[in-house]
Amino acid sequence: MPKFLDPSDVRRLKNYEFGAKAMVEGYLSGRHRSRQRGSSIEFHEFRQYVPGDDLARVDWRVFARNDKLFLRTFEQETNLECHIFVDCSASMGFPENAARLSKLEYASFFAAALAWWVISKNDRVSLTLFDQGIRKFLPPGSTRKHLNDLLNTLENNPPGSGTSITEALVRAQPLLKRKGTLVVLSDFFEDPAALFRALNPYIHRGFRIHLFHILDPSELQLDDRGLSRFIDMESNEQLTVHPHSLRDAWNREILSHTRTLRALAASRHTDYALTSTTDSYFHLFDRLRA
């Protein structure tokens, strides 16, 4: 049994489905209808020819009758294509040696469940693991074998070094041929403005984007420990502070950071959700179904 796919989760996910908002590029027979015009069997409408259109799609019979060039367009039924980006930087390994899940484990659980769910609906899913760059990319697929590969990749994915989500998004852009649903799982210790600059090409290409911000409870609210030497998991930098004295300021800083992310996401019509590693990730599926 794969480590990150819990049978109870699978049972629960069987009843989940993408909703009407999931009118995205790709098809899944009878379920997802794309407005993207293309070749298919179901006629949609005639449209006047404009230079650059494929001449093969011109309806010559209409031309013969009216002496005008019209194209026949069809409803294109596509597969749903879901692209999962998992942050594998060292900071995602927090907390270490704790009873609860690390952020990377939490993200892996969610990614595994999401992949199973997408493939179970005969849709395609890709996986991109990144830290400072792209560490691993699995192209979209919808087979059982693809699911196994994906689960194996998640299981053999220790936390890496530093994070550069923007770099990863830039480099992944040519790898994603078709637009679809982009799910980014990260702790987003990044400059929000830089993050959304990197997301802009995806937004313009029509990707439906979900940013799932995963934080440990100790990050949402600093532990009330005594004077401690904080060691950065990514850079190994050290800082000796008394967390108690910074607690309120830290809370305000985190709140301010998430507010900025939320505001920028809203302004670009992307979805943003903050979740704690102690919360169930099923509420994230709810956001995908909406």
Place this chain on the structure above:
Amino acid sequence: MSLLLQYPALLGLLALGGLPVLVHLLSRARPPAYRFSNIEFLRRVLHRTARLRRPQDWLLLALRTLALFAIAAAFISPFLISKSASLPGETSTVILLVDRSASMFAREGVGSRFDAACSQTASFLKQAKPDYANLIWIDAEPDAVFPEPGPNLGFLTDLLEQAKPCPEAGSLTAAFDLALRQLTKASGHRELIIVSDFQATAWREFSPNLPENVIIRTHNVATSTPRNVAVTGLIPQPAEPVAGQDISLLARVRNFSPDPVRTQITLDADGARQSQPIDISAWGEADCSFSLRSVNAGLLPISVSVEADPFPADDARHAVVNVRDSLRLALNSPPESADSMILGKLAAALPWLETSINPSSARPPDIQFISAWPGKDPLDLRNSALSGTTVILRPAPSCPLSAIRTLLDLPADPADSPISLESSPTGWTAIPDESHPANQLFRSGDFGNPFAGTFRERLRLPSTLTSLPGVRPIALFNDGSPAILEIPTRRASILIWNLPLDLAKTDWPVQGPFLPAIAEILLRTRERSTAEPAYSLPGPPLTWSSSDPAHAGAVTLIGPSAEPLEISESTTADGTLWKSKIPATPGLHRWQISGQSIAFTAVNFPESESDLRPLDSIPTFGNADSASNSLVRQAALAQGIPLWPWLVAAALLFLALESLIHSRKPSQVN
């Protein structure tokens, strides 16, 4: 002051104060490592809050250190104690020298200086609780409450609460002598506590010899200098006028304050009142002159007062002027001489003049006329003038000029020629010197020449006599020769008389102005007073004696407020002596028989007490830390002040502050 530790063995507890610092340093050195996801955020937060948090951290550390230090110090139980405190088990003797001289009447705030002195001294006694104590008042005649220091502190405290100041100058020397005598007999720890206003006029020159093994503490109760105007002198001129004679009364007023003062000065002469305004500069003095006339002979009580001020004790001054019914003229000339006859007739014409020929020396006359003075005993005559007798000398032709020089207190001049007699058939006329007060009546010319007539015989006196120092001409002959010269002394004058009275040699005695001229000369050359009439100072009891046996058992004494005062009567060799039972207070006291005043005693406030300025710096008497503003604090220090309650309170305060700062949220984080 020194610090005593009750449990010095616990001194090591003070090291607890360093515990927070130690913990801070150790925890700084090896704090536990904690691998965290991202310290960039942490660093950013730290950077934003460091400006507020860092000083708070140090403050918290300091407060914790201080709190622990205070708690540790409280366990050691330190005492703050005076260096001069008595040793445990040592007998302590305290002599309290409390000033109750007149200046202690001065009001400062709600009470007087004396109230403050008594209150603080009583508090000191209650706090210090010495084994033996005694109280000595600094007044005119200092005395101690107990013959020697005693343990009855309650009695002393009660006495202090009921005491009142005395309107008299304090005798510092006597008070210190008494105090040191008592302390010398005491053993163990000995202290002399001086509570006074340290009035500069009394204390400036005072430097007692104090034994080294006596602790001396001073306490000043004067906190300011109240505004004060005082009548400091009252001089009648002449000192003993005759009935009907004008009296010029000179009142001296002083302003003992740093601001100019305008006040009203009022004279009360046996019911007759006069008043006039007077302006006195800051710390200045002004003289005010009143003129009055006493028609009747007898004692004339006089009071001069100024408007009331914060120190009213010296606002009035009193004098008793003896108005004479007659002056006694002694004639040293043969009874059948022309001078005796003319002057005898003169005395008969003047009701205020009595003559006696060759009087006894037991009762000096007011005026002594020596006819045909041969130049004998000039120094004795000068002494007579210095003792208040006006001496009129009519030199004989044989009188050497050097004798006159001796009268002037000048050395003999070899160039002086002897005096000789000269005569002129036509005679000479005498001209008054208008500047002399004796000729003042005739200055208008309405009464003619006081020396009218011609003088056919005279002594040949050199005209240079008039220019000798100390000589004032009353009249000169028309050729400039001296006719009457006045040689003033400190009290009465000596007159050199060169006008014949014999009708064979002059017709002046039959001239109209003769009588007033002689009368004016006799009155205007009388003893001039430079001092006040006799008066008593407050403090000692008043006394009066009489040799009249009829007075025995009939005399009463009436005080300044018209209240009868208790007196005691005793018989002495000279008669009966009456003595008041209570100390005299300023004012006019009347000795009466059957409601009639037979004598007065003026009691005046001592001038030295009017200047209320304290010393610039309180004397320490060799004990540098003796001067203090709080006797109670001194007493507490002598007993030892336990500091542990303060230390516990301080520790609680530090901890409360620490808690407050610790719970305070940084306000400048966005």
